[in-house]
Amino acid sequence: MTSRARIEHMDDHTGYLIIKVAGxxxxxxxxxxxxxxxxxxxxxVLGFLHGESLSQAELCARTGLDxxxxxxxxxxxxxLGHATRERSKSxxxxxxxxxxxxxxxxxxxxTKKLLRAQEELLQPLAPAExxxxxxxxxxxxxxxxxxxxxxxxxxxx
Amino acid sequence: MTSRARIEHMDDHTGYLIIKVAGxxxxxxxxxxxxxxxxxxxxxVLGFLHGESLSQAELCARTGLDxxxxxxxxxxxxxLGHATRERSKSxxxxxxxxxxxxxxxxxxxxTKKLLRAQEELLQPLAPAExxxxxxxxxxxxxxxxxxxxxxxxxxxx
DNA sequence: TATTGTTATACTCTATAACTATA
DNA sequence: TATAGTTATAGAGTATAACAATA
Numbered sequence: 001m002t003s004r005a006r007i008e009h010m011d012d013h014t015g016y017l018i019i020k021v022a023g024x025x026x027x028x029x030x031x032x033x034x035x036x037x038x039x040x041x042x043x044x045v046l047g048f049l050h051g052e053s054l055s056q057a058e059l060c061a062r063t064g065l066d067x068x069x070x071x072x073x074x075x076x077x078x079x080l081g082h083a084t085r086e087r088s089k090s091x092x093x094x095x096x097x098x099x100x101x102x103x104x105x106x107x108x109x110x111t112k113k114l115l116r117a118q119e120e121l122l123q124p125l126a127p128a129e130x131x132x133x134x135x136x137x138x139x140x141x142x143x144x145x146x147x148x149x150x151x152x153x154x155x156x157x
Numbered sequence: 158m159t160s161r162a163r164i165e166h167m168d169d170h171t172g173y174l175i176i177k178v179a180g181x182x183x184x185x186x187x188x189x190x191x192x193x194x195x196x197x198x199x200x201x202v203l204g205f206l207h208g209e210s211l212s213q214a215e216l217c218a219r220t221g222l223d224x225x226x227x228x229x230x231x232x233x234x235x236x237l238g239h240a241t242r243e244r245s246k247s248x249x250x251x252x253x254x255x256x257x258x259x260x261x262x263x264x265x266x267x268t269k270k271l272l273r274a275q276e277e278l279l280q281p282l283a284p285a286e287x288x289x290x291x292x293x294x295x296x297x298x299x300x301x302x303x304x305x306x307x308x309x310x311x312x313x314x
Numbered sequence: 315t316a317t318t319g320t321t322a323t324a325c326t327c328t329a330t331a332a333c334t335a336t337a
Numbered sequence: 338t339a340t341a342g343t344t345a346t347a348g349a350g351t352a353t354a355a356c357a358a359t360a
Contacts, residue, residue, distance in 0.1 A: 022179030
């Protein structure tokens with residue numbers, strides 16, 4: 001019975017489509033940043049630093065990266081002159097991570113590059129359709145986030 | 158100027174949303190299969206074997222896996238009794254890969270599990286919206302495929 | 315004792331190259 | 338010489354655990 005049942009391909013299912021399209025998007029974004037000498041993870045971290053200075057643990061909580069990875073990313077960003085680390089005066093265990101002027105400029109450039117890459121990726125869709133897609137994906141993502149609430153972020157000085 | 162420019166978060170851009178939602182889908186699908194002792198890659202390979210027997214090279218062409226990975230996946234599927242390998246009579250370099258009765262049954266079960274996982278993933282959307290999302294993603298994927306055409310597949314015996 | 319950042323280690327994935335047997 | 342399958346190896350990426358400094 002089961003072996004006789006009509007077997008359907010998973011390939012054209014929505015879940016697979018999401019994964020496939022993401023599989024196109026990830027390398028496209030990475031490619032968009034190579035001319036800046038950056039990767040998406042570094043840019044993601046920079047994005048959380050532009051308004052406030054955060055500890056490494058706080059950055060981990062926001063980006064979802066674990067702390068060992070964060071050490072490596074911040075080493076890279078420090079090397080590039082895009083961020084700085086210094087001991088917190090209120091809690092000497094913590095590092096206050098700050099974005100530099102260069103880092104802000106790099107982030108602005110990266111954002112433009114990424115937007116252009118996204119533009120290219122979404123080119124097959126009309127503006128109204130892109131908005132539709134965005135809204136639908138937002139609903140999916142927000143629903144999943146509603147299940148796993150995070151504790152409020154705490155900014156260090 | 159650049160450092161003064163309004164810096165926007167990439168987080169709520171469509172490209173990032175696609176990647177994030179895929180980041181939810183991938184583990185959801187893997188989880189859906191653990192009770193069957195399978196992973197998505199194995200199921201993907203099985204899906205291409207239900208109608209025809211293919212050589213390993215052909216399976217690589219269809220799944221996008223490279224041949225070293227395919228060796229490992231087929232080792233696993235053979236171990237599980239879901240597929241068999243035998244030398245092709247027409248070209249003794251090739252292996253004819255066949256899905257077994259058990260393999261077909263496992264694939265049918267896996268398909269159901271994956272559909273249920275997808276159902277759960279898309280639960281926040283109404284049926285019409287799911288269809289919309291599917292159509293939009295299809296357009297994005299098809300557009301990218303149009304650029305890189307594949308040679309016609311050749312079935313072995 | 316718990317937390318922050320760091321380092322070291324191991325484990326998985328992937329990509330490459332080399333090897334065999336066949337053509 | 339080229340192809341199909343296999344094996345070995347090296348690299349990136351990730352996860353885990355242990356460690357020093359501080360709370």
